[in-house]
Amino acid sequence: MRYVSYLDSDQTPCWGVVTDSNDIVSSTQLGLVAPTLKKAIASGELASPNRLNLDSTPTLRLDEVQLQPVIPDFGAMYCTGLNYSDHARESGKEAPSAPRIFVRLQNSLVGHDQSIIAPTVSEHFDYEGELAVVIGRSGRHIPEEEALAHVFGYTCFMDGSVRDWQKITTTLGKNFEHSGALGPAIMPASHVPDVQALTLTTRLNGRVVQQANTRDMIFSVAQLISFVSTMITLQPGDIIATGTPDGVGQSRNPPLWLKIGDDISVTVDGLGTLANRIDA
Numbered sequence: 001m002r003y004v005s006y007l008d009s010d011q012t013p014c015w016g017v018v019t020d021s022n023d024i025v026s027s028t029q030l031g032l033v034a035p036t037l038k039k040a041i042a043s044g045e046l047a048s049p050n051r052l053n054l055d056s057t058p059t060l061r062l063d064e065v066q067l068q069p070v071i072p073d074f075g076a077m078y079c080t081g082l083n084y085s086d087h088a089r090e091s092g093k094e095a096p097s098a099p100r101i102f103v104r105l106q107n108s109l110v111g112h113d114q115s116i117i118a119p120t121v122s123e124h125f126d127y128e129g130e131l132a133v134v135i136g137r138s139g140r141h142i143p144e145e146e147a148l149a150h151v152f153g154y155t156c157f158m159d160g161s162v163r164d165w166q167k168i169t170t171t172l173g174k175n176f177e178h179s180g181a182l183g184p185a186i187m188p189a190s191h192v193p194d195v196q197a198l199t200l201t202t203r204l205n206g207r208v209v210q211q212a213n214t215r216d217m218i219f220s221v222a223q224l225i226s227f228v229s230t231m232i233t234l235q236p237g238d239i240i241a242t243g244t245p246d247g248v249g250q251s252r253n254p255p256l257w258l259k260i261g262d263d264i265s266v267t268v269d270g271l272g273t274l275a276n277r278i279d280a
């Protein structure tokens with residue numbers, strides 16, 4: 001089972017659980033009153049996913065709804081730069097001695113199967129496949145040993161990056177409207193035995209362009225949580241993206257830029273596949 005945020009046929013924001021057969025049991029059917037997935041996470045009522053009553057007959061299929069970025073109203077999304085040494089090398093940079101954190105804005109993201117919008121002012125639009133972490137429990141100065149207890153679950157992230165604007169500032173290059181994607185769903189942390197042993201694959205029009213294992217991160221998920229929480233209190237529903245491995249389009253010869261009509265997907269084994277089309 002996984003959690004999703006979606007719009008129903010009336011464009012009403014909803015959330016619910018996706019069963020293993022890709023049916024959706026809505027929050028109302030689950031008997032839960034929280035209006036958003038973020039609020040449900042914060043209330044603690046999803047802390048034991050195995051206790052949820054999934055007996056209601058599902059009325060919707062996953063492919064019938066418009067999926068949103070898994071927590072569309074997140075308070076903060078912290079992203080990590082250069083967290084795989086092969087990617088730092090291909091970028092011509094040193095492996096960092098501390099996590100390079102930047103942020104993404106809500107409106108820079110879309111959900112699974114929604115159009116990612118290519119910038120009109122740049123042809124240097126690049127893909128970056130990543131693992132993303134959804135925070136479940138708030139905390140400040142979280143020790144590394146306790147960090148994973150603050151995780152609600154995991155999902156996939158496509159950190160679409162406008163490289164020439166990124167040279168002006170990271171904030172600009174990483175925040176074009178609808179330039180990235182988050183989803184399709186959140187896999188509860190209890191269903192992920194070892195987050196540092198997951199294979200991540202990015203495909204462009206079906207061709208594998210990035211493949212790595214999360215064991216090769218420079219800073220582990222626990223270290224990233226601990227580090228960010230040194231700066232600020234992490235809140236339920238906050239997202240931490242863990243950085244991309246090597247194989248990005250910018251580092252190829254010739255460069256491989258995203259174009260309108262391309263299909264881009266990010267698969268993290270055990271979590272699912274986030275797939276999007278590039279649109280104008």
Ligand SMILES: O=C(O)C[C@H](/C=C/C(=O)C(=O)O)C(=O)O
Nearest residue numbers: 080081082083100166170243244
């Ligand atoms: O250009 C920057 O300053 C940001 C850049 C981001 C890299 C990633 O997004 C990544 O490696 O996943 C960096 O930190 O150099």
